[in-house]
Amino acid sequence: MEEKEFVAFVEQLEYYERQHPANYRLRVGLLAALGYLLLFGVLVLILLFVFVVLYLRAINYLIIQILVLLLGAAFLIAQSLWIEFPEPEGDEVKYEDAPGLFELVREVRAVTGGPKLRKILLTREYNASIVQRPRLGVFGWHENYLRVGLPLLTSMSPAEIRAVLAHEFGHLSGRHGQFASWIYRVRQTWTQVLENIKKHPRYGLEVFERFFNWYAPYFWAYSFVLARAHEYEADRCAVGVAGKETTARVLINLELKVRALNEVFWPALHARADTDPQPPRETFAELLQSLREPLPTDKAQVWFAESLTARHRYDDTHPALADRLAVIGYANVRETADLNAFAITDGEPFVDQDLFARIPTDFIERQNRFWKEQLADSWSERHKFVAEAQQGLATLADKAPADMSVEERWARARYLGGIEGNAVAVPLLREVLELMPDHIAANYALGMTLLEEGDEAGIKHLELAMEKEVTLVPDGCQAIYSFLMARERGAEAEKYRQCAVNYYNELEIARHERRTITSADEFVPHGLTSEAVEALRAQLANVPLLRSAYLVRKVCRHVPDEPSYVLGVTSKRVLSGLQLDGRDKRLVGQLAKTINYPGYTYIIALSHNRRSLGHLLRNIEGAQIYRAD
Numbered sequence: 001m002e003e004k005e006f007v008a009f010v011e012q013l014e015y016y017e018r019q020h021p022a023n024y025r026l027r028v029g030l031l032a033a034l035g036y037l038l039l040f041g042v043l044v045l046i047l048l049f050v051f052v053v054l055y056l057r058a059i060n061y062l063i064i065q066i067l068v069l070l071l072g073a074a075f076l077i078a079q080s081l082w083i084e085f086p087e088p089e090g091d092e093v094k095y096e097d098a099p100g101l102f103e104l105v106r107e108v109r110a111v112t113g114g115p116k117l118r119k120i121l122l123t124r125e126y127n128a129s130i131v132q133r134p135r136l137g138v139f140g141w142h143e144n145y146l147r148v149g150l151p152l153l154t155s156m157s158p159a160e161i162r163a164v165l166a167h168e169f170g171h172l173s174g175r176h177g178q179f180a181s182w183i184y185r186v187r188q189t190w191t192q193v194l195e196n197i198k199k200h201p202r203y204g205l206e207v208f209e210r211f212f213n214w215y216a217p218y219f220w221a222y223s224f225v226l227a228r229a230h231e232y233e234a235d236r237c238a239v240g241v242a243g244k245e246t247t248a249r250v251l252i253n254l255e256l257k258v259r260a261l262n263e264v265f266w267p268a269l270h271a272r273a274d275t276d277p278q279p280p281r282e283t284f285a286e287l288l289q290s291l292r293e294p295l296p297t298d299k300a301q302v303w304f305a306e307s308l309t310a311r312h313r314y315d316d317t318h319p320a321l322a323d324r325l326a327v328i329g330y331a332n333v334r335e336t337a338d339l340n341a342f343a344i345t346d347g348e349p350f351v352d353q354d355l356f357a358r359i360p361t362d363f364i365e366r367q368n369r370f371w372k373e374q375l376a377d378s379w380s381e382r383h384k385f386v387a388e389a390q391q392g393l394a395t396l397a398d399k400a401p402a403d404m405s406v407e408e409r410w411a412r413a414r415y416l417g418g419i420e421g422n423a424v425a426v427p428l429l430r431e432v433l434e435l436m437p438d439h440i441a442a443n444y445a446l447g448m449t450l451l452e453e454g455d456e457a458g459i460k461h462l463e464l465a466m467e468k469e470v471t472l473v474p475d476g477c478q479a480i481y482s483f484l485m486a487r488e489r490g491a492e493a494e495k496y497r498q499c500a501v502n503y504y505n506e507l508e509i510a511r512h513e514r515r516t517i518t519s520a521d522e523f524v525p526h527g528l529t530s531e532a533v534e535a536l537r538a539q540l541a542n543v544p545l546l547r548s549a550y551l552v553r554k555v556c557r558h559v560p561d562e563p564s565y566v567l568g569v570t571s572k573r574v575l576s577g578l579q580l581d582g583r584d585k586r587l588v589g590q591l592a593k594t595i596n597y598p599g600y601t602y603i604i605a606l607s608h609n610r611r612s613l614g615h616l617l618r619n620i621e622g623a624q625i626y627r628a629d
Contacts, residue, residue, distance in 0.1 A: 004494060006220075006314065010314060014228070021229070024225075028183060028223060028226050031219050042074075043078065046073065049070060085134055087133065088131045089123070091360065092119050092121060093122050097358055097359075097360065098357060099357060100357075101120070104158065104162060104165065104355060105117065111166070111241050113173045114130075115144045115169075117146050120145075120148065122149075122363060123147050123149045124149060124151070125147075125149035126152050126258065126261070127152060128164050128165070128168060130147075130168045130172055131147055132172065150367075151288060152164070153356075154288045154291045155291040155292070159246050160246060160250045161355070162241065162242045163243075163247045164250060166242055167234045168234070169237070170238060171234045186219070186223075224317060228317045231317060231318055238250070244328055245342070247328055248328060251321060252304065252325075255321050256300055257291060260295055264290075265286075265287065269286070270382065273379045273383050274382070274383070278379070279371070280372070281372060282368050283371035283375065284367035287371075300339060301339045305337045308321065308322045309322075322334050385418060389418055392412075392415050393416065396408060401431075406439065409431055413442065414441075414445070422449040422452065423449060423452075425445070425449070426450075429442050429449070433446065438464070440472075441465075443464045444461070444469075444472055446458065447463075447464075447476070447479075448462070451480070458483075462476040462480060470503070474500050474504070477503075480493070480496045481493045481496040506558055506559065510558035510559040510562070513564075514556060514600055514602060517602055518613070521555070523554055523555070523566065523616065523620055524552065524620070525620055526552055526565060526622065533551075536595070536598070541626070542594075543587070543594065545586065545587040546569060546570075546571065547569075549569045549625055549627075550568040550569075550614075551567050552565070552620050554566050554602075562599070564599075564600050564602070565597065565598065565599060565601040565602070566617070567597075568606045568613065569588070569591065569603065570605070570607075570614075571605065
């Protein structure tokens with residue numbers, strides 16, 4: 001099902017769900033049961049076949065082979081049905097650390113009829129959620145964890161956190177929560193089934209993949225609409241507990257604070273990499289402090305108005321802000337767009353000042369270390385680039401523009417754009433393209449910059465760059481798609497969305513083509529330089545189990561410019577002709593982990609059941625690159 005069809009189908013289902021909510025849930029339940037029926041049905045049939053064979057004692061070589069395949073398939077299905085949910089991440093909060101928070105949780109849980117919590121966990125995220133962990137996998141028996149981020153607590157008052165908790169408990173109160181959890185486990189089960197099919201293709205489970213290709217779009221659409229309906233119900237639950245005004249304030253604050261982090265805090269932090277060689281030691285503490293600061297009035301109003309123009313997406317079950325506000329009682333919010341009507345700052349104390357007796361110092365220090373490590377690579381790259389750009393611009397400053405080559409002009413544009421912003425580099429990029437209209441990097445940079453400025457002329461530059469360099473397709477198409485969708489030009493945008501989809505489909509087909517090696521494939525000499533072969537041979541000499549190695553290149557139809565190598569290997573035998581203690585498998589694993597290859601390389605053991613492939617590789621000129629003495 002294409003995305004356009006999926007969206008149209010979801011819109012039909014949303015209308016039906018609003019008109020007939022009970023019947024809709026019955027449909028979702030039956031669709032989920034169909035998936036389980038197939039899995040359990042196949043298991044029962046396999047076990048019945050095994051029982052009949054044993055009862056009749058009809059054992060022969062063929063039956064044994066069939067039994068091995070069927071029992072292997074049964075094991076994989078049973079393994080998929082047993083979903084392991086690890087305990088959620090976070091620091092457990094003790095009652096003595098936050099008695100006010102525990103009392104608030106107890107109160108809200110009692111009002112909403114929500115489930116008992118096993119633990120309250122403190123996290124670094126700007127979010128809160130209740131995570132259900134089924135201890136018996138597909139059979140349920142849940143334990144519940146409240147995960148609440150310190151950044152969220154820092155940015156809200158106790159009254160607002162009350163609304164947040166009511167929303168989360170609203171998801172799990174009554175049968176609504178149990179049903180939603182069951183639907184989620186069905187989705188996880190099928191995900192694991194497909195992963196196991198791909199890992200173990202020899203058990204004949206491809207029928208499940210065909211069924212899933214038909215079943216998944218319908219089940220995903222039905223469960224998607226149900227999940228979105230549950231979001232509205234959870235919002236109504238928050239209104240019942242905390243009031244309409246407070247709930248609205250929470251929804252708006254969540255939207256605006258994320259914008260403030262993304263457009264003010266993080267850009268300002270990253271800008272410090274231009275001069276500071278190391279990221280700050282207290283990034284998390286600085287983030288918490290920024291969330292305490294009142295939102296800039298002018299920006300907040302603009303962000304609020306922009307957020308009200310957004311429509312809900314079909315890759316996220318959370319409804320758009322305006323839709324959520326309309327459901328809880330602000331039907332005309334899109335027309336008024338007045339942020340002052342919601343009093344988003346009311347002078348109440350923040351939660352971490354009111355509900356916590358103490359916040360663990362070690363927690364904040366660990367998050368500071370986490371962010372310093374997370375930022376280290378990108379920070380170092382930026383600092384290095386700025387230093388290189390400053391030096392490069394200083395060198396080019398001594399040259400008259402007329403004396404500069406095309407690449408020097410491109411370097412000047414790239415350096416200046418990287419330091420002072422892409423908009424500054426636009427005239428310089430145009431200079432490059434006047435001299436070399438097909439310059440890939442300049443077209444791409446100019447195209448991205450023009451779209452950011454709202455200039456549709458950027459599309460033609462991105463198209464030219466993507467035509468010359470296929471790896472630019474995903475980001476280029478995404479930029480054009482977002483530009484057109486923001487202007488409600490969905491029909492035109494669909495072309496670019498489909499282009500990106502085709503690119504990823506081609507990559508997936510190419511990966512599958514490279515992972516499948518048979519004697520029917522076409523192989524040619526590897527084509528590596530003697531230096532590259534010698535470097536590889538030196539590494540192979542350090543693998544004790546390796547007896548011989550043959551390297552060739554597979555001729556691929558998909559993404560042919562990316563070479564695909566095949567390394568056929570044989571292991572040393574303790575006894576002639578015998579493979580002991582699974583050494584072929586150990587050899588392949590060791591070669592995969594310890595050797596640096598010139599590109600994508602598929603390693604395959606040329607054991608007795610692959611003799612034809614081994615004979616084929618040995619006959620290719622220059623294939624043998626290693627043989628143990």
